[in-house]
Amino acid sequence: MADQHTPQQTRVAPDLPPKLAAIAHLFTDQMPFNRSLGLSIPYFTCDKVEVHFAMHEGLIGNPIQRILHGGVTASVLDVAGGLIAIANFLEKSDTMDQALLNKKLAKMGTIDMRVDYLRPGRGEHFVASAEVIRSGSRVSVCRMELHNEKGSQIAFGTGAYMMG
């Protein structure tokens, strides 16, 4: 699980705007469960996010076939959806007082999520991507995809996210 020892600065794209960089580091470094997944965020704008991770022993569901646990797939799709929901919210809240913004972010959460498992989770490297398809002042809806390094789509997701 060498991936877990990657220096922090390489986990998140170095050229992100400060607000997005802060959110990205929060998700990759400060959430214990996400750290065990070994997530990195090489691409992150208000329109789209990419969350990368490498296969490692701890992510396996079926040990014989060495495929991702369905819960790992769901977890990473939820992370990608949450990130893009926050980014979209930040973009619309550009003039919002920072204290109010922090208060709203603290209450941010997933309302519901659907995951469609399209293919067995085989691969060495995985990319979860997400974009917003409903952008509301309090609720956003996002769609997410998980692909492996060969470009095969492993899962599809839809999630509704709430801001404070």
Next chain:
Amino acid sequence: MADQHTPQQTRVAPDLPPKLAAIAHLFTDQMPFNRSLGLSIPYFTCDKVEVHFAMHEGLIGNPIQRILHGGVTASVLDVAGGLIAIANFLEKSDTMDQALLNKKLAKMGTIDMRVDYLRPGRGEHFVASAEVIRSGSRVSVCRMELHNEKGSQIAFGTGAYMMG
């Protein structure tokens, strides 16, 4: 994370029928990702399953509020749904040749799952339960719930599962 060192025999109810016991041990002990969740299965029949786990550092999403990561919730609901889908299938396949049964089990998988996050995942001990609401020869649909030790419902799930 003392829970991870609990002797194997206490992870699964000692009085299960052999087929259910084998499935329960497969999920608690042989799936690497499930081991890190620290799951135990104290109740398991063809009608209902209970999957227990204790809060520990590695399951936390929000470190300030110390609440479960949404991906952990999704993972455990998927485990509970998968277990009861298999048990229900085994009950209907009582006379099936063991070789065919194994082949079908190997292809067992989640088709899709919806998770509704009802309350923040606070607690020390959690119980995921599941039951079958559509019992088909190839596809079963299950509903799942997650409660904490105080009886507060944290999440609700619905999943469709396929057998070989």
Next chain:
Amino acid sequence: MADQHTPQQTRVAPDLPPKLAAIAHLFTDQMPFNRSLGLSIPYFTCDKVEVHFAMHEGLIGNPIQRILHGGVTASVLDVAGGLIAIANFLEKSDTMDQALLNKKLAKMGTIDMRVDYLRPGRGEHFVASAEVIRSGSRVSVCRMELHNEKGSQIAFGTGAYMMG
């Protein structure tokens, strides 16, 4: 389709509190699509609602098997979920100014819904019921069920609803 000519006063339980009665009549009588479904609401409190309807030619999907169209099932589950979401919101908004309340109700809508089709929609009379499982100030999540007159469960649903 005699059901469509049932006098209006019998479509809604006669003893409802005025606010719930107004909502019930809005759904049964003033929404054109609902009128064609022939809905009645014999039970409606802040905790649970029942929406009844009778099979008629216009609701049929498969004409050979004479079963409900899946879209009818989805429609009625959505109506039941929407009704109980509104009732739950009204209960929490007891002291809210009527003008503000009306403004919020006008913006009420379904965010998303999942329907699980458990059995073919056979029957003469159907009952959709709904209850709230997450009760927020802006978003509620409801679960819904559809049974026929023999008590067979035909469908299960989960929906997220937003208020103003």
Next chain:
Amino acid sequence: MADQHTPQQTRVAPDLPPKLAAIAHLFTDQMPFNRSLGLSIPYFTCDKVEVHFAMHEGLIGNPIQRILHGGVTASVLDVAGGLIAIANFLEKSDTMDQALLNKKLAKMGTIDMRVDYLRPGRGEHFVASAEVIRSGSRVSVCRMELHNEKGSQIAFGTGAYMMG
């Protein structure tokens, strides 16, 4: 509701392969509930389907805003998903005996569906499109979209469909 009197031959694209034409006519003409929606199918291949319909009084949920009932949206998305699931199945079953094929088609059904309501259903003409994202021998998963004549996306859907 002039649309309902459109001659049958214009409801379905005139140049479809016979098997797809038969399925298209089954959905547009022989399912009573679909007839009341006024559906036509101008595009239908094994990869993608388009289902068109015009706004009319009977499809309205909110009479003041004149927007589509959420149940209509769900119904049409389910129709589009079902059509493409069948087409995809037919393509893989090219050499299947017609009697067996008919038997399987008769048992075809929606397992579950999620609908995300992205914008109020305003418009004069609507297009539902669908494609298959998981193509199995028994279960297919489809994603569906609903747009109005201005190209605004009104809803997004995901559904799992079973064959015999």
